Amino acid sequence: MTLEFFTISLLNGLSYGLLLFMLSAGLTLIFSMMGVLNFAHASFYMVGAYVAYSLSQVMGFWWSLLAAPLVVFALGAAFERFCLRRVHQFGHVPELLVTFGLSYLLLEVVQLIWGRAAVNYALPGELQGPLFTVFGIHFPKSRAFIMAISLVMLAGIWLLLTRTRIGLVIQAALTHPEMAQALGHNVPRIFMLVFGGGAALAGLAGVVGGNTFITEPAMAGSVGAIIFVVVVVGGLGSLSGAFLASILIGLIQTFAVAMDQSLMTLLGRFSVVVTPDTFGYPLLKLTISQVAPILPFLLLVLMLIFRPRGLLGTREG
Numbered sequence: 001m002t003l004e005f006f007t008i009s010l011l012n013g014l015s016y017g018l019l020l021f022m023l024s025a026g027l028t029l030i031f032s033m034m035g036v037l038n039f040a041h042a043s044f045y046m047v048g049a050y051v052a053y054s055l056s057q058v059m060g061f062w063w064s065l066l067a068a069p070l071v072v073f074a075l076g077a078a079f080e081r082f083c084l085r086r087v088h089q090f091g092h093v094p095e096l097l098v099t100f101g102l103s104y105l106l107l108e109v110v111q112l113i114w115g116r117a118a119v120n121y122a123l124p125g126e127l128q129g130p131l132f133t134v135f136g137i138h139f140p141k142s143r144a145f146i147m148a149i150s151l152v153m154l155a156g157i158w159l160l161l162t163r164t165r166i167g168l169v170i171q172a173a174l175t176h177p178e179m180a181q182a183l184g185h186n187v188p189r190i191f192m193l194v195f196g197g198g199a200a201l202a203g204l205a206g207v208v209g210g211n212t213f214i215t216e217p218a219m220a221g222s223v224g225a226i227i228f229v230v231v232v233v234g235g236l237g238s239l240s241g242a243f244l245a246s247i248l249i250g251l252i253q254t255f256a257v258a259m260d261q262s263l264m265t266l267l268g269r270f271s272v273v274v275t276p277d278t279f280g281y282p283l284l285k286l287t288i289s290q291v292a293p294i295l296p297f298l299l300l301v302l303m304l305i306f307r308p309r310g311l312l313g314t315r316e317g
Helices: 003-034 041-059 061-090 092-114 141-163 165-175 177-182 187-210 219-234 239-257 263-269 288-306
Strands: 130-134 137-140
Touching: 003 041, 003 130, 003 137, 003 141, 003 187, 003 219, 003 239, 041 061, 041 092, 041 187, 041 219, 061 092, 061 187, 092 219, 130 141, 137 141, 141 165, 141 187, 141 239, 165 177, 165 187, 177 187, 219 239, 219 288, 239 288
Parallel strands: none
Antiparallel strands: 130 137
16 A cells, blocks of 8 residues: 555545535434434435535525525425424334435425436536645545535534533423423424424535535435444444544545455465366455445444444444
8 A cells, every 4th residue: 555545545535434424414413312313314415416506506606505505404394394293203113204205205306306317516616626736646626625514514513512502402402301391492493493404414415515426316325325324333323423434434435446456366465376266256356446335334234233332322222
């Protein structure tokens, strides 16, 4: 492993990991505060990207960066108020099913409005081009922008929940709802705002991730599974665990996709000759880059076996 390979993979892995954190932070907050496992969370990410694409054509990217998450916030809050709240009393399974239905509903709506093909959601001029050059390889401004937005978002959530009266009211409403209600706070409204805020965080990730990668109807499905892996590996309901798991999975996948070594390569170092007639040849010839997509799920299985609470989880189930 050369220093050049390590440096470039480290930067790309950190930027990808921080995008995963942006995606998983809202889901973690919703689960930790409301106990709702929102199956449609990745769909809010998709909606955020499409809304930002349309708004950027009218008001430009920078205003859409503010407006699109607000649109997704309103959508999430309305869903909690008129749908999720009605099934909340029946337990977790109806909640999971209604969010599962929402994910398919949003997918169909997006395809009806914007079509089944990818849209031309381009980066603004300020985010195009390299930010700096390392070992002759450019590091794009867009990835650095994602990293900055993610860190600002993390600091904002932490300050809101631990250093403001709003955060104290939210935590009181979630841990002692009857007492908070008796003190005059509208607990159902707080739940609605929390769910809308979690959806808005996914929408914000869609705004900055949609033009860095690609905006298409399949984008929710492509990240939906990995978001749940991050949340479970980090520990259900742990925001710091989600951050740690996001960085870990981002680095694992980024380093793995650039490595073409295999078990056959390793055996070759010990002068063991592997031919197509060798037992297990299809497995031995697989490179690390070929198995990179399944590594997060392998990590998930190992975590569930040896540490079911996740890296920093404080609750089970």
